[in-house]
Amino acid sequence: MTAMQSAEQRDEVEMLSLMLLIRRFEERASQQYQAQKIGGFCHLYIGQEAIVAGAVAAVRDDDYIITAYRDHAHALARGTSANACMAELFGKETGCSRGLGGSMHFFNRQNHMYGGHAIVGAHVPLAVGLAFSIKYRDEDRVTLCFFGDGAINQGSFHEALNLAALYKLPIVFICENNLFAMGTSVKRSTSLKQIVDRAEGYDIPGEIVDGMNFREVRDKVAEIVDSIRKEPHPAFLEVRTYRYRGHSMSDPASYRTKLELEKYRLDDPITRLRAQLTREGKLTNEQFDLLDKRSKEMVLASVKFAEASPQALIEKLHDFTYADRAKP
Amino acid sequence: MREITYRQALNEALAEELERDPNVFLMGEEVAEYHGAYKVSQGLLERFGPRRIIDTPISENGFAGLGVGAAMVGLRPIIEFMTFSFSLVAFDQVVNNAPNMFTMSGGQFNVPITFRGPNGPAHQLGATHSHATENFYASVPGLKVCTPATPRDAKGLLKTAVRDNNPVLVLEAELLYSSKGIVEPPDEELLIPLGKAEVKREGSDVSIICYAQTVPLALKVAAQLEEEDISAEIVDLRSIKPLDERAILDSVAKTHRVVIVEQDHPFCGVGAEVCYRIQKNIFDELDAPIFRVSQEDVPMPYNERLEKAVLPNADKLVAAVKQVCYT
Numbered sequence: 001m002t003a004m005q006s007a008e009q010r011d012e013v014e015m016l017s018l019m020l021l022i023r024r025f026e027e028r029a030s031q032q033y034q035a036q037k038i039g040g041f042c043h044l045y046i047g048q049e050a051i052v053a054g055a056v057a058a059v060r061d062d063d064y065i066i067t068a069y070r071d072h073a074h075a076l077a078r079g080t081s082a083n084a085c086m087a088e089l090f091g092k093e094t095g096c097s098r099g100l101g102g103s104m105h106f107f108n109r110q111n112h113m114y115g116g117h118a119i120v121g122a123h124v125p126l127a128v129g130l131a132f133s134i135k136y137r138d139e140d141r142v143t144l145c146f147f148g149d150g151a152i153n154q155g156s157f158h159e160a161l162n163l164a165a166l167y168k169l170p171i172v173f174i175c176e177n178n179l180f181a182m183g184t185s186v187k188r189s190t191s192l193k194q195i196v197d198r199a200e201g202y203d204i205p206g207e208i209v210d211g212m213n214f215r216e217v218r219d220k221v222a223e224i225v226d227s228i229r230k231e232p233h234p235a236f237l238e239v240r241t242y243r244y245r246g247h248s249m250s251d252p253a254s255y256r257t258k259l260e261l262e263k264y265r266l267d268d269p270i271t272r273l274r275a276q277l278t279r280e281g282k283l284t285n286e287q288f289d290l291l292d293k294r295s296k297e298m299v300l301a302s303v304k305f306a307e308a309s310p311q312a313l314i315e316k317l318h319d320f321t322y323a324d325r326a327k328p
Numbered sequence: 329m330r331e332i333t334y335r336q337a338l339n340e341a342l343a344e345e346l347e348r349d350p351n352v353f354l355m356g357e358e359v360a361e362y363h364g365a366y367k368v369s370q371g372l373l374e375r376f377g378p379r380r381i382i383d384t385p386i387s388e389n390g391f392a393g394l395g396v397g398a399a400m401v402g403l404r405p406i407i408e409f410m411t412f413s414f415s416l417v418a419f420d421q422v423v424n425n426a427p428n429m430f431t432m433s434g435g436q437f438n439v440p441i442t443f444r445g446p447n448g449p450a451h452q453l454g455a456t457h458s459h460a461t462e463n464f465y466a467s468v469p470g471l472k473v474c475t476p477a478t479p480r481d482a483k484g485l486l487k488t489a490v491r492d493n494n495p496v497l498v499l500e501a502e503l504l505y506s507s508k509g510i511v512e513p514p515d516e517e518l519l520i521p522l523g524k525a526e527v528k529r530e531g532s533d534v535s536i537i538c539y540a541q542t543v544p545l546a547l548k549v550a551a552q553l554e555e556e557d558i559s560a561e562i563v564d565l566r567s568i569k570p571l572d573e574r575a576i577l578d579s580v581a582k583t584h585r586v587v588i589v590e591q592d593h594p595f596c597g598v599g600a601e602v603c604y605r606i607q608k609n610i611f612d613e614l615d616a617p618i619f620r621v622s623q624e625d626v627p628m629p630y631n632e633r634l635e636k637a638v639l640p641n642a643d644k645l646v647a648a649v650k651q652v653c654y655t
Contacts, residue, residue, distance in 0.1 A: 064401075098434030107433035114400060115433065122420050125390050129397020129405075136353070136379065136403060156420070159390025166385065320431045321469050323438035323493035 012273070013283060013291075015057050015214060019049040019270050020295040022073045025082055026245075028299045029072065029089055033249050037307075038089045041118075042103045045073040047244040050269035051176055052077045054217025055144055059225055064130045066114040066123055067146035069104035070176075070243075074146065078113040080106065086302035092309035099312035100320060120181075121147065121154025124173070128160045131169035135232055142225050143171040150181025152198050153189060161202040161234070170232040172224055173199070176211065177240050182247040183255045199236030211241030212264070214273045330513055335505040337479035338368045338444075340514060341486035342406065346376050349404060352490060355382040355391055356408030356445070365410045366446060366505050392418035392443070396425045396495075399441040404490060409445035412499060413459040426495035427470025442489045446502035447475070448541055448591045449628055452635060458628035460592040462540075465497050466569040467596075472496040472522055474567040477543035479509035481566055484520030492522065501540045523570030527579065531561030534585040534649055537576060537602055539565040542589040542640055549645045558653060568598055573605055580606055584615040585652040589640050594622040619648040 026044045033042045045052075048070075056065070056077040067074045075085055080096050088095030089103055097107050097116070104118035114130060117123030127145030134141045151157050152175060164171050175196075181189050192198065199206030209220045217239060224235045242264035246253040253261075277283035332340070345352050358365050360373040360383040373381040384391040388409065395405035409415045415422055422443060429437045449458040466473045472494055476482040482500065489496035512518045528543060529550050538546040543564045550560040563579045565572065580586055586606060588599035599620040606618060624638045 066397075095434070097432060097436070100434050101432040105432040107436050109433070109436040114397075114437070115429075117425075119420060119424055122393065122425060125393020125421065126397035126400065126425060128390070129394040129399070130401060131397075132394055133398045133401045133403050136398070156389045156393060159385075159387035160393065162385060163387065163390050163394060320435045322472075323430055323435075323440075 011057055012277060015053045016270065016273050016277065016283070017291045017295065018077060019053045019214070019273065020292050021082065021298060022049045022076050023270060024292075024295040024299045025072060025076060025085065025302070028303060029086070030245070030249065032089070032303060038103070039091065040102050041069070042089070042249045043070040043247065044243070044245045045070050047264065047269070048176055048178060048211065048241045049073060050214040050273070051174070051211045051217055051239050051241055052146070054214045055174060055221045057218045058221035059142060059144060062112060063141050064112050064114055064134070064143040065146070066127045066130060066143065067116065068120065068123060068148055068151065069116070069118040070148065071104065071106045071116045075106040075108055075113055075116070078108055078111040080108045080111065080113065082298050082302035083305040086299070086306040087309050090306040090309070091312055092306055093312050094305070094309040098320070121151040121156040123147070124151065124157045124160040125163070127171060128164045128169060131164060131171035132167065134170050135167070140229050141170065142228050144174060144221075145171055146174045146176055148181060149175060149177040149179065149186050149195060150189070152195055161199070161204060164234040165202045165204050168233050170228045171234045172221065172228070173204070173234065173236045175236070175238045177238050178243045180247065180256070183251065185255070194238065196236060196238040204234045204236050206236035206238065208238045208240060211239035212267045212269045212272060214269060215276065329510055331508045332479055332511050333505065334479045334482050334501070334507050334509070335366065335368055337483035337511055338486055338500065339370055339372070341483045342369065342372060343375065344514070345487055345490040346372065346380060351402060352404045352406065353380040353382060354406045354408065355384055355395060357384055357386055357410050359383060359408050364408070366502070368505070369408070388414050388418035389421055392421035393425060395441050396421055396429070396439055399439045400429065400437045404440050406442045406444060406490060409443060411457060411502070412445055412447035412461045413457045415443065415445070415461060416459065422465070422495070422497075423468050427468055430470065430494070438493050439495050440493045441495045442486070442498060443495065444486065444489070444498035445500060446505070447499035448502060449623070449635070449639060450502040452630055452632055453628075454630045455627035460623070462499055462568050463592045463597045466598065470495065471569065472567070473499065473569045474522055475499045475501070475540040476566060477501060477504065477540050477564055479507070480511045480518070481520055481526070483511055484518045485522065485566065488519050488522055496522065499540065503541055504544070507544070520566070522567045523572055524567065525563055525565045525572035525575035527561060527575070528564045529560070529562040531559040531583065533559045533583055534587060534653055535561045535563055535579040535583045536645070536649070537563045537565065537586065537588045539568065539590070539598070541591050545640065545642065545645065546589055549642050549649070552642065552646065553649060558649065558655070560649065571601070571605070573609070576602060576606065577610055581610055581613050584613055586614070586618045587621065587645065587648045587652055588618065589621040589645050591640065592622060594620060594625055597622050616652040616654065619652050621645050621648050
């Protein structure tokens with residue numbers, strides 16, 4: 001980066017850097033999972049980076065974000081350190097949820113990242129509650145609620161959309177449509193031709209954007225958020241994307257073809273933003289290589305940090321059940 | 329000396345907490361314009377306005393979850409279930425989201441929410457509307473559960489629940505809404521701590537441990553037993569979780585005989601836990617096996633005669649007491 005860059009340009013390079021960090025973090029997490037340093041379930045975001053980067057670039061730091069279980073990227077995008085994220089995967093005391101949450105339950109209160117929720121669709125009402133609090137307190141924040149295409153057939157999702165529309169709450173429902181709910185394609189799970197039509201049923205304005213294009217996501221979220229800040233209302237975005245890896249670490253993704261995967265890889269969100277910036281003379285190959293090198297180093301350091309960190313403490317086992325620490 | 333109904337006592341608690349803390353709001357089906365299905369929120373809409381007294385569609389999962397989300401950012405929602413039988417539609421929010429958040433976030437997010445409404449069998453409502461939910465909610469770490477039996481306890485426990493920093497379920501006794509009792513005047517702050525039982529009647533021969541709708545039943549039976557020279561001590565648990573183990577053990581150490589009368593089902597019911605704790609801690613104090621009176625282990629029938637046969641009643645309780653007293 002040079003001192004001559006405008007704020008917007010700097011943001012884009014920073015966001016590219018964030019996308020690289022997410023990609024390298026997930027690759028390393030995958031490797032550490034295979035090395036059995038990480039337990040439980042682990043869902044990777046590789047291929048979807050432009051969505052959270054674009055959305056976060058379009059809002060203020062004090063706006064609320066909440067997502068489902070594919071959440072490492074959202075925590076990183078909200079400034080949670082790679083160290084705290086990796087340590088959480090390792091179940092360590094230094095993790096972003098003290099090693100008590102694990103891969104699916106990343107939280108960062110200070111930076112308004114409200115989880116990390118693992119029951120499909122169950123966090124959508126929580127998101128509506130966050131948005132409710134904004135209106136109740138007469139603030140001008142906005143809630144971004146991320147979820148996958150698998151969530152849109154849950155009752156909680158429908159109830160939440162209806163409540164948000166009924167109470168005119170400031171919330172953007174962002175459906176990360178990666179075409180598969182675990183191994184079930186959208187075609188086999190959803191009666192609609194396109195997911196965005198779900199919103200219409202609740203009189204919520206909805207649009208489709210290309211989730212492989214950082215700028216398209218950012219600009220659309222910015223436009224919606226601007227409108228919400230003027231007059232609170234819900235909005236819906238179907239963001240079309242693709243996850244390169246299986247649903248979780250144990251999934252070889254045999255329900256889709258190599259050809260399909262390759263098609264999406266050619267449209268890679270990082271490659272695309274890099275090409276845009278390079279073409280416009282805002283990023284050199286050397287600068288890109290440096291950003292990537294930094295990301296890799298940061299992630300490698302996070303593994304070392306996680307390994308060296310203490311295990312979640314048995315002495316504190318009962319300290320996080322009740323907020324007042326009384327043990328019933 | 330002021331006598332008010334259980335319903336009025338709850339209404340006062342709501343009004344006082346809404347008045348005291350601007351973060352408190354009441355949300356649920358028919359709570360505002362209809363004044364509550366059981367009229368517990370009578371007059372609150374007029375007094376506090378639609379911003380804080382909020383009607384919802386029939387979407388228990390949705391509005392329970394909304395409450396949990398709002399509580400994560402410091403509001404203090406009071407979520408009314410028209411009955412706790414309907415809370416089962418929101419089970420995921422009450423069991424998976426509200427109590428797990430504090431742990432899952434490593435202590436970053438506590439959830440100061442109150443879920444309240446009538447609980448337990450009422451009168452000929454059939455199987456779907458007669459659930460006593462206390463044993464299953466009390467089995468979830470992170471939740472607190474209280475079961476007031478008197479107007480005074482209803483007011484004091486609800487006010488405490490709203491101020492608690494954790495999810496608390498106030499399981500109101502549907503059949504007691506119109507019952508009357510002495511409650512301190514409104515200008516006197518009435519807070520009853522969670523996890524404190526109360527001896528509602530002193531006795532020396534047998535401890536009858538009860539809660540919610542079984543408290544008036546136990547008191548009635550105690551009066552009846554007195555005529556037969558059996559002195560029953562009535563221990564009202566008031567809270568199921570935290571459970572006041574000390575109060576239970578103190579009473580049993582005095583009487584040496586125990587009957588637990590509960591409104592839930594026998595299998596893994598509240599009485600099973602109480603029973604376990606007594607024998608574990610003061611086995612030598614017992615002069616007889618502990619007896620339990622609960623619902624029969626069947627879904628609730630509609631037929632009035634059969635419903636009565638399913639529920640705990642005076643005859644069953646008297647018989648149990650006589651068994652443990654060997655009379």
